[in-house]
Amino acid sequence: MNKSKINHFFNRLPLHLAVIGLMLIWVVPAIGLLVTSLRPVQAINTNGWWMTLAALPGEEEYNQLCADCHGTDGKDLPEADLSDPEVVGLFPRSIQLLAMLGQEIDGQPHMGTLPLPDAQQAADIATQMKRLAGIESQPRLTLNNYIDSMVGYRGTKNYLADCEAGVQASGINCNISDLLNPRGMGRAFVNSVIVTVPATILPILFAAFAGYAFAWLDFKGRYFLFAILVGLxxxxxxxxxxxxxxxxxxxxxNGSFLGVWLFHTGFGMPYSIYLMRNFLGTLPRDLFESAYLDGASHWTAFRMLALPLAMPAVASLAIFQFLWVWNDLLVALVFLGGTKPVMTYQISNMVSSLGAGWHLLTASAFLSMLLPMVIFFAFQRYFVRGMLAGAVKG
Ligand code: HEC
Structure with a gap:
């Protein structure tokens, strides 16, 4: 590396550090959210998401006190196989286990020279034994939170366990129709899509018409009208x-999709028209004039010339309008409320009704981020262009 390169590196360093710092501020909580949403409820209530890979309760104690003779998988003593549900089933409570450990085997203390576990350790060891025997499985990661949040399950265990046991919480039928349970995120997802798609297409469609008119139609008062629009x-x-x-x-x-569509269309249009007019206005004049000379009507010029050339502007408008409507809570709350809950409404509802229901809350939050993320990665390059379009012409 020569001197100028080194200089360059150090000049750029603060910038790079700042970018990395910003990235971490955004990414770390997002990862925490994702990991939490994948953990079982008990684990979430025990410790933080960064402890996901730490030992499960009882694992350590068991390995210290029992694994010497019984093996880490509990199978080393065939006559006392701790991975056998029948053997483990003899000790449903840790008190019984402690009592048994206190008894001697062939005149020797059960655990040889090792100390007996205390009550808490015994309880944790009992959990570990149940895990080894497969009686109580507690995986580190699970999709149960997502399923529960999709179907709107509000019981004490989880949806799959309840349905397997034949218990039906209120509003749950244990079949595919649960995905449309009004309390679930599945139904809310459908509602969000129904709200967002027309509320994205309509304003941009009208804005394209209006932008063309403002840019290429000569009519009286168009500057005045345009000024009002900007003011709006x-x-x-x-x-x-x-x-x-x-x-x-x-x-x-009130409470109808049409109302929300109209509202979002009304509020999306001024800026969209403004951007479309500015974008279409920068297209070369000759292009349109030669088209008119060739006998093209305005409709043809709009369809064959303006619209295809304005695609970058349309795409970036569509992305931003989509995100705005998708993440909107206020309008959905006021005009739809609980009659047709959208995802943001459902999540805000969970915050108040579930208090510390982190497992459902995190899963729901991630579900609501899913579609925007897909859209973001699919149309990434339009984001940059969209921001530039806003910056240069706005
Ligand atoms: C020094 C070796 C040793 C250690 C340490 C030890 N065990 Fe044992 N354990 C044995 C032997 C030996 C048997 C009896 C096997 C037989 O039935 O012949 C046994 C039997 C058992 C049985 C079956 C008892 C029954 O009545 O069926 C259980 C359960 C058990 N141990 C649990 C534990 C647990 C839990 C720990 C750790 C806290 C532990 N053991 C530590 C050696 C040990």
Missing amino acids: QVIPLQMTLVPISRMYAELGL
């Missing part, structure tokens, strides 16, 4: 909630 962007959404919901009440639109 400063109106905060919150201010319109009450008047619009009163209007919706008269029209019977």
Whole structure:
């Protein structure tokens, strides 16, 4: 490395450190969320997600005190095979285990020179024995939280265990219809998609028409209209909630998808029109003029020229509008509420009703991130372009 390269490296260092720092701030909690959502409830309640790979309770004690003679898998003494459910079943409670350990075998202390476990250790060892025998399996990671959150299970164990045991919590049928349980994230996912797709397509479609008109149609007052449109962007959404919901009440639109679509369309349009007009306005004038000379109508010019060329702008608008509507809680809460719960509503509901239900909360949060993440990775390059489009022309 020559001197200028070294200089360059050190000049860039603060920038790189800052980027790495920002990345960690974002990624570490996200990983914590993901890991937590995959852990069994008992484990979440015992210790933090970074302890996921630490020993399970009882494992250590067992290996210290019993593994010498019985082996780590409990099989070393065939006449006292601790991986045999029948042998382990003789000691349903740790008290019985302790009492047995205190008895002598052929005149020798059971554990030889090793000390007897205390009550807590005995309880943990009993858990480990049950695990070895397969009576009580406690995997480190499980998908149960996701299943429970999808079907809206609110019992004390988990959905699969309950259904296997033939117990049916309220609202649970133990068949495929549970995915549409109104309390579950499965149903909420469907509702979110129903809300988001039209609320993304409609404003952009109208904005494309309007943007073309503002850019290439000569009509009276278009600058004035455009100025009003730009001005409309400063109106905060919150201010319109009450008047619009009163209007919706008269029209019977409260609690309907149509109401939310209209609302999001209205609020998505000013900025979309603004961006589309600026984008279409930068296309070469000659292009359109020669098209008109060749006898193309405005509709043809829009369809064959403007729209294909504006694809980058449309794509980035679509991505941002999609994310905005998908993550929106306020509008969904006011206009849909519990009648057609969307994912954000369902999660906010869980926070209040479940308190410390971390297993369901984390799984639900991840479920709601799933589609945006897929979209992000699929259209990654449009994100950058979209931000640039906003920066250069906005
Ligand atoms: C010094 C060796 C040794 C150690 C240490 C030891 N065991 Fe044993 N264990 C034995 C022997 C030997 C037997 C009797 C086998 C037989 O039935 O002939 C036995 C039997 C058992 C049985 C079966 C008893 C029955 O009535 O069926 C259980 C359960 C058991 N041990 C649990 C434990 C546990 C739990 C620990 C650790 C806290 C432990 N042992 C530590 C040697 C040991």
